[in-house]
Amino acid sequence: MxxxxxxxxxxxxxxxxxxxxxxxxxxxxxxxxxxxxxxxxxxxxxxxxxxxxxxxxxxxxxxxxxxxxxxIKQANPQRKSVKPAEIDWTAEKKKQNSESFEDIMSKFLKDSEDRMQDVKKNQDFKSKSRKNFG
CATH class of the missing domain: 2.40.50.140 (Nucleic acid-binding proteins)
Structure with missing residues (x-):
């Protein structure tokens, strides 16, 4: 050949x-x-x-x-075309529709406040440790 x-x-x-x-x-x-x-x-x-x-x-x-x-990879006859995963979008919509906008926002605000408290604690700890060493 x-x-x-x-x-x-x-x-x-x-x-x-x-x-x-x-x-x-x-x-x-x-x-x-x-x-x-x-x-x-x-x-x-x-x-x-x-x-x-x-x-x-x-x-x-x-x-x-x-x-x-x-x-080599193109010569492999066992190559299969990869199909995208099937996603049930209707289930996602039902999940989103079960929560109201207000519920979603209150969860977001609670998560944000928790994160801010963690950041403030970390900053306070760092500033205290600097004062002790400075």
């Missing part, structure tokens, strides 16, 4: 760097950028790949200079 964008091939990891892995496919070497190794965030590529690993890669592109861009 020839190297063309979109082809999925098997290759061998020949070198690993901080920014990606070089994979040999059909006698040529291409780069799998660290962002194309896995679906999740990859901080250290060496936790995912080792030299001489056999990997399935997809050819993303081949530029005019012959540089080959590869992807």
């Amino acid at each position: 020839t190297l063309m964008a979109g082809n999925i091939l098997e290759g061998t990891v020949v070198n690993i760097t901080n920014f990606g892995a070089f994979v040999e496919v059909e006698g040529k070497t291409g780069l799998v950028h660290i962002s194309e190794v896995a679906d999740s965030f990859v901080k250290d590529i060496r936790q995912h790949l080792k030299e001489q690993d056999k990997v399935k890669v997809k050819v993303i592109s081949i530029d005019d200079n012959g540089k080959i861009s590869l992807s």
Whole structure:
């Protein structure tokens, strides 16, 4: 099979760097950028790949200079499109409608007053400790 964008091939990891892995496919070497190794965030590529690993890669592109861009995550046929979570918005509205505006405001004011008291206590404690050391 020839190297063309979109082809999925098997290759061998020949070198690993901080920014990606070089994979040999059909006698040529291409780069799998660290962002194309896995679906999740990859901080250290060496936790995912080792030299001489056999990997399935997809050819993303081949530029005019012959540089080959590869992807491991796009070659994985088990990738599933992630559906957004289903949210029952009617339950949220019912929950909001059960409390009146006044109830919500009184809770907010109580929480605000409690927080302000905590801040004042903390400030008083700091000012007293400064007087003792100053």
